[in-house]
Amino acid sequence: MPHGSAVPARLVNTAPSAGPPDGAAPLAIEGGDPVRTTPFPADAAREPVTDQEPVTALEAEFAHFLDVPPWAAVACASPAGARTLALDALALPEHGEVVVPALLAEDIATACLDRGWRVVPAEVDTDAVTLAPRGLAGAVSERSGLAVITHAYGHPASMPELMRLAADHDIPALEDATSALGASSRGQAAGTFGDIALFAFGAGHLIDAPGALLVARDEGRARDLRAARDGAAGPELAGTASVALAQLRDARERLEARRRLAWHLTEQLRGMRAVVRMPHGRHIRHAYDCYVVRLRSLLWSRSVEESVAALRAEGIPCEPAARPSLHRDGRVREPLGEADPRLAEERFPVSIRLPGEMLRIPLPATATTRDMDDVAAALRKLEHAST
Structure with a gap:
């Protein structure tokens, strides 16, 4: 839950969705029925303003x-x-x-x-x-x-x-x-x-x-x-x-809508063992440009690319949240020289690990809490099949 922020009661279920039982339906990518078949919402286009300047x-x-x-x-x-x-x-x-x-x-x-x-x-x-x-x-x-x-x-x-x-x-x-x-x-x-x-x-x-x-x-x-x-x-x-x-001109309203959706999804992901909810640091106000989940690599049997494909098959748009660390990029390394200690692998444990664990999911302001429930249901279904 975001620090210092209250979630309106009407947006949050009193209890998170229960995880799927043993013998749950197979993933859509493996022949099962998808969580959703309707297109995921997208933010509506805006007409340009007619201001003179x-x-x-x-x-x-x-x-x-x-x-x-x-x-x-x-x-x-x-x-x-x-x-x-x-x-x-x-x-x-x-x-x-x-x-x-x-x-x-x-x-x-x-x-x-x-x-x-x-x-x-x-x-x-x-x-x-x-x-x-x-x-x-x-x-x-x-x-x-x-x-x-x-x-x-x-x-x-x-x-x-x-x-x-x-x-x-x-x-x-x-x-x-x-x-x-x-x-x-x-x-x-x-x-x-x-x-x-x-x-x-x-x-x-x-x-x-x-x-x-x-x-x-x-x-x-x-x-x-x-x-x-x-x-x-x-x-x-x-x-x-x-x-x-x-x-x-309507950014503040859409920003607050994104925050409410993110808070709702955070609540719905409570209790998952292998999926880490999006963090929220102290003394900050989050803009939720998207929603990022992390897959605990020690518990998760699929690659991030396989997980993206599985969620998309369930009707949830997503993509890997980060590319590989820049310290491994040849264009970066060559000018500095391979002997530069600032490029040593042991300096980048987090940057090496996270690209293989993070998925980003869009948060269009036009989405509803039901859409977030579908995201949570798809992640729970995937967790059941991947751990």
């Missing part, structure tokens, strides 16, 4: 959403364009080092490698799957010029501690808040801690338009970002801003 309006309303000054938000036509602007503004010398979390940072790592920068993966937190403070501390060196901090699945990273570490080493922080719009840590909104924050919009996120938005802490840097954006912007920016603005 949609880019200006999006920036102003996004800044208000985050409780930052109006000048801080800079809209961009695409996530790739936003990453380029942010990295240009936080420029490193050639062969400078960028510390990134070993999981969930593939796009920013690729962008840094393409610039000739060296990417240093760092271990992630066991529960939140975000950059661990001890991971950052062990990855920085005198060549470090940037720390990338990524929020995971709507759960904020340990921002106060990570920002203190970055300041101690005199390196700026790029905060990837793509999955955490509406999340907060100790009352401060995700996306307002880093020197620059990136919100990449897209499928599955609270704003699924094709654009992005940058947030800068420094007014001069925000002005430079906007000038660089204007110098490269095409006509598509106004169109993407019109769609994003329409979605931002």
Whole structure:
């Protein structure tokens, strides 16, 4: 149950669903009947707004959403364009080092490698799957010029501690808040801690338009970002801003709907031995960009890919929640050298294990608690057949 959050009684059954008895029906992938045969809900498309200046309006309303000054938000036509602007503004010398979390940072790592920068993966937190403070501390060196901090699945990273570490080493922080719009840590909104924050919009996120938005802490840097954006912007920016603005205007309602669904599903998964419910740290407000479950590898007989296929056959959309750890990526390892102790396997026990244990399930705001009951029923059915 989320810390400090009450679940409305009408949304939660008084007792979790009972596990299937011995001799339960076979999995759909093995010839049994699926848990559901109707399509899983998806968030409805929004009509673009008709504001005369949609880019200006999006920036102003996004800044208000985050409780930052109006000048801080800079809209961009695409996530790739936003990453380029942010990295240009936080420029490193050639062969400078960028510390990134070993999981969930593939796009920013690729962008840094393409610039000739060296990417240093760092271990992630066991529960939140975000950059661990001890991971950052062990990855920085005198060549470090940037720390990338990524929020995971709507759960904020340990921002106060990570920002203190970055300041101690005199390196700026790029905060990837793509999955955490509406999340907060100790009352401060995700996306307002880093020197620059990136919100990449897209499928599955609270704003699924094709654009992005940058947030800068420094007014001069925000002005430079906007000038660089204007110098490269095409006509598509106004169109993407019109769609994003329409979605931002009802984002709080959809965010609360996602939270209620996540809390309900968390309750319905209570008591499962081999399926770990989505964690919720103290002093944070979760955005639930999706729902992630973990399969206890010591108890589970199927691979994550086999589990995904089985759940999909039951009518539940899902996918693996993480790719393999970046410390094993050849493009990352070669510039650092195989002898670099920061790439040693023993530094990454969590990042090695989690990709083989985690599944992500969408949480569209249009779903109902009955849909979440189907998710729980399918997971219980799969647990019975996999342990």
